[in-house]
Each structure stands twice: as structure tokens, then as C-alpha cells.
Amino acid sequence: MVRVRFAPSPTGYIHIGNTRIALFNWLFAMQNNGQFVLRYDDTDIERSRQNYVDGIAEDLQWLGIKPAEVHYQSKRFARYDAVAEELKAAGLLYPCYETPEELELRRKIRLSRKLPPVYGREALKLTVQEKQAFEAEGRKPHWRFLLPNFAENPFATKRTDVQWDDLVRGRQTIDLASMSDPVLIRADGTYLYTLPSVIDDVDMKISHIIRGDDHVTNTGVQIAIFAALKARIPIFGHINLLTTSSGEGLSKRTGALSIRSLREGGYEPMAVSSLAALIGTSENVSACPTMAELSQHFSLDAVSKSAAKFDPVDLLNLNRHLVHDMAFAAVAARLKVLGIDSVQAEPFWLAVHGNLEKVIDAAPWWHVVRDETLDFADLCADDKDFLRQAATLLPVEPWNHDTWQQWIAALKTVTERKGKALFKPFRVALTGRTSGPELADLLPLMGKALVEKRLAV
Structure with a gap:
């Protein structure tokens, strides 16, 4: 069975770029009669907030995305610890004691010698006594994953290609010898994204991982970890990133184009979904009234290799098309919230909806036809x-x-x-x-x- 996942960090409200990843996974699951798993990457205890968890769930529900399962990484630390101990016992996760300043100095030295600035695995040479000395100084180790880019001697790396057939980008190759052994556990004992993500994908039987193309390089490392855990490797698809119309990246911290702000601004969920899913593809960007119809226009094969730009002007145009086609029954409850609730509500909607960009724009027109206190006498x-x-x-x-x-x-x-x-x-x-x-x-x-x-x- 096709099982996909969306793994947002609840450190802010999701924006249209995050939502695009969720939509691609949701539509792919719809097309393949699969399941969509929502997994909160909330291992950052300091920055994760329950109000963001609630906000993400609310935003997805508003868009029409319905997870088959919901998981929280913060509840799975015991599982991550167990796997980490297995990797340590196998010699695949090793302790390192360098400070950031020491690592930066080594990087500069390698660059001055015209060598790639990758970690030299110096920590593998540490004796028990040297490790104890570092511990006595108060240093706590961070833990690196030993990449399988050598035959017998880890200090004699060789080209080691990891390849996969990407659903979007085609055949991909990453040379593990060009990379540093990734840090999986910080010195304070907290996990970086990589290890919990792989463990969850294994345990939750994720069959396809569809995410942004900024993760392409990470995929080489993650495939190596999947192999180390003797787990089935999912099928990957890396889609182009979404930027603002001026080409700037989107950020949860700035709130740029957050789903919450778009919802509060009166946009229709299917206008947001249609633009997010179809922009940056070879498909015509049109306003689809339902997810079922949008899924008929959606295809990973149509995704462009270059970044997609999200323009609010395009969103407003799609929104206008949807509103113009809305029957009264579809908006009656929303009009009632706006105070438009009488026997005239339906003929009123039929009279004005062809001139609206958003449903909320009906409210001023209701005052026009009902409010006896309004005075427009500005004439010669x-x-x-x-x-x-x-x-x-x-x-x-x-x-x-x-x-x-x-x-x-x-x-x-x-x-x-x-x-x-x-x-x-x-x-x-x-x-x-x-x-x-x-x-x-x-x-x-x-x-x-x-x-x-x-x-x-």
C-alpha cells in the first residue's frame, strides 16, 4: 500500500510552501488509494508549541487534508534511543569531542590544502584515555554516523555512489565520499532530524517520501542509514521549492503566506490548494472546486526542475473564479455568519456573487441593499x-x-x-x-x- 507522510515542525504556523509538500503527498495518496500520515517533528522541545500543533491540524483540515494517522516524535524518544544504542554497538555511531571552533579550524586547513572540507574522522583515533580526559574537562560528545564510503580503512575513503530513481528528478547519484559523517545526536543529547525521520519511516511503513528538493543530498545519507538498519528503502520524490513572487524563500518565523493568514484573509481552500499544487508544473493553473478534480490535474511527472513562484495576484484570480461559480447552498452558512440571513439571502447572493473576489466581500453589498443610514449623495x-x-x-x-x-x-x-x-x-x-x-x-x-x-x- 502507498503510505506517505507530512512531517512539519510545530515551531510556527505552516506557510504555503509547507502546505505544497502536504498537498503533493495528499494528492499522490488519493491517486493511489493510499494513506496520508501526519507526523509532528517536535523533537525540539524548546521551540515546539501546542498552539502550533493545533494550528497545523486546523490548517490541514481547512484545506481538506485528512490524515489516516497522527504521530508525535516527542513520544518516541525511547525508540530512537534504542536504535542509537544498536548503531553505537555496531560501531556505526561514534562519539566526537571537537568544539565548533576546532572543527572550523580543521575546515580552513583542509581548504588551504585544496582538500574538500569534510570531517577527517579524527575522533575514530581517540583512545579510551583521551576520551576520558575530554569527559573530565566537561566535554560531552556529539555522535556521528559512519558513512559506508570505504573498503576496510575508514581513513581511506573511496567514491561510493548512492543512487535512486527519483519520482520527479529521475536518476540521482550522491557520492558518500564527498560528504562528512553526519552528526545525528548533539552534545546535549538531542536528536537532529535525520535519525528520528528514518526510524519513523521504517516503523510507520512509509512507502514514498515526497519532499522539497533541498533534501536531495540528505537522501544519500538517509539511504545509508536505511541500509544500516536493514530496512526497506522508500521511493523518493523531490519537488521544486516554492518562493514568493520576488524569489524570496518562505519562512514560518516571518509568517510569510501562512495558511492561517490566507484563511483569515477570506481565501477559499481550493484556491490555495489549486495554486500550490499546480504552480511550478507544466499543468495549466486553474481553479479546481474539489480535491477530487485537482487530483485529476496533478502529476509528479509535470513538476518543473526550477523553483516555483507563488504570487498572491494569481491566488486572487483563482479565488474569484471559484466564488463566481458557487451556488447559494454552498455559502449559506458562511453568509449567515456575515449577518446575511433572511429570505432575501439567496436572491442577494445570486445578484452579487459574480462581482465578488471573496465570499466576505458580500458583506458590504448587503449593507448597500439594506442599510437605510448610508448616504452616497456625492453628485453635481x-x-x-x-x-x-x-x-x-x-x-x-x-x-x-x-x-x-x-x-x-x-x-x-x-x-x-x-x-x-x-x-x-x-x-x-x-x-x-x-x-x-x-x-x-x-x-x-x-x-x-x-x-x-x-x-x-
Whole structure:
């Protein structure tokens, strides 16, 4: 069975870039009748927050992503410790006592000798007495994973290619000899991302790992760890990263394009999902009303190799298309929250939705057709005289969609006005705007008394 995972760190609210990773995994699972696993990478106890955990869950639910399972890395430390001890016993995880300053000095020395700045495995040469001396100084070791890039002598590395067929990037090759042995456990005993991630992927039977292409190099290391644990290696797919329209990277710390801010800004979840999933691919970016339809347009084969730029202008265009196609039943509950709740709610929606960019934009128009305190009389003297004359020719109620044409026909018999000179004063006096929904649709909602009041300028 296809099992994918999304592993956010709850150190901030997820942004559109994080969400794109989640969407790719969710849509891939949908296409393959698979399962989506949500795994919180909350091993950073200092920075992880429950409100961010709750916020991520809320954002995913709003988007329509429904995890089959939810896991927390903070609850699995005993498992990580057990595997770490196994690796230590096998000689694959070894202690290192260098300070950051000592490591930087060694790096500079290697560079001055025109050597690659990789760790020289000096810690493997330490005697028991030397280790005890470091411990006596108060030094605590960090632990590195011994990469399998040598035959017998770990100080005589040789080219060791790790290869995989990437779902997005095709055949990939990483030379382990070009890399330093990665630190898996810090000196304070906390884990870096790499080891817990591999252990979780093994235990949770993750079949496919779809993530950003900034992890390509990491994949070589992780495949080596999978092999060390004698575990099945998942299939990898690395997608292009998402940036802002100006090319800047996205950050949870800055809150740039967070899902929470987009939701609070009135955007539709499917507008966000459609743009995030289709931008940076060869597929046409269009507003898909459902995840099922979006999955029909989604393909990992279509992903570009270059970064994708997320432009809020594009998002607004997609949002507009979705709102224009929304039936009243789909928005009735949301309109009620906005205070739009009467027998006129449905005809009102049908009258205005074709002019909205967001559902929340309906609220001001509701005030336009209902609020008797609004005054839009910002007209010249000639227009005011014209409107007073027009008020005397208003048809009797009840009004319907034909009332506007009946009124205009009566006016044309007594005035020489036509075109913009005829219609603009009405729109400004009745709505306070120079454009918007058809007045033929708004008049029955406003009623004769309100129309007469606004024409009495």
C-alpha cells in the first residue's frame, strides 16, 4: 500500500510552501488509494508549541487534508534511543569531542590544502584515555554516523555512489565520499532530524517520501542509514521549492503566506490548494472546486526542475473564479455568519456573487441593499435634479428583475440623457460605487422606500 507522510515542525504556523509538500503527498495518496500520515517533528522541545500543533491540524483540515494517522516524535524518544544504542554497538555511531571552533579550524586547513572540507574522522583515533580526559574537562560528545564510503580503512575513503530513481528528478547519484559523517545526536543529547525521520519511516511503513528538493543530498545519507538498519528503502520524490513572487524563500518565523493568514484573509481552500499544487508544473493553473478534480490535474511527472513562484495576484484570480461559480447552498452558512440571513439571502447572493473576489466581500453589498443610514449623495447639481425627477417615475411595487427596464423606459420619454450620463448617477446614488452588480438585480432587494430615500439628494 502507498503510505506517505507530512512531517512539519510545530515551531510556527505552516506557510504555503509547507502546505505544497502536504498537498503533493495528499494528492499522490488519493491517486493511489493510499494513506496520508501526519507526523509532528517536535523533537525540539524548546521551540515546539501546542498552539502550533493545533494550528497545523486546523490548517490541514481547512484545506481538506485528512490524515489516516497522527504521530508525535516527542513520544518516541525511547525508540530512537534504542536504535542509537544498536548503531553505537555496531560501531556505526561514534562519539566526537571537537568544539565548533576546532572543527572550523580543521575546515580552513583542509581548504588551504585544496582538500574538500569534510570531517577527517579524527575522533575514530581517540583512545579510551583521551576520551576520558575530554569527559573530565566537561566535554560531552556529539555522535556521528559512519558513512559506508570505504573498503576496510575508514581513513581511506573511496567514491561510493548512492543512487535512486527519483519520482520527479529521475536518476540521482550522491557520492558518500564527498560528504562528512553526519552528526545525528548533539552534545546535549538531542536528536537532529535525520535519525528520528528514518526510524519513523521504517516503523510507520512509509512507502514514498515526497519532499522539497533541498533534501536531495540528505537522501544519500538517509539511504545509508536505511541500509544500516536493514530496512526497506522508500521511493523518493523531490519537488521544486516554492518562493514568493520576488524569489524570496518562505519562512514560518516571518509568517510569510501562512495558511492561517490566507484563511483569515477570506481565501477559499481550493484556491490555495489549486495554486500550490499546480504552480511550478507544466499543468495549466486553474481553479479546481474539489480535491477530487485537482487530483485529476496533478502529476509528479509535470513538476518543473526550477523553483516555483507563488504570487498572491494569481491566488486572487483563482479565488474569484471559484466564488463566481458557487451556488447559494454552498455559502449559506458562511453568509449567515456575515449577518446575511433572511429570505432575501439567496436572491442577494445570486445578484452579487459574480462581482465578488471573496465570499466576505458580500458583506458590504448587503449593507448597500439594506442599510437605510448610508448616504452616497456625492453628485453635481444637474445629476441631483435628474435623480429627483427619476424618483417621481418609479414603478409601483412589487418589484422584480424587469422593474429597472420599466423605470429606464419611462425616464427616456422625459430626458435626453443616455449612456453613462443616464446610468452613472443611479449607480453612485444607490450604491456609492461606479461599478458592481446589475442594478436590475439590486432594485428588488432594496425596495422602493430605500431607493426613494437615496434619490432624494
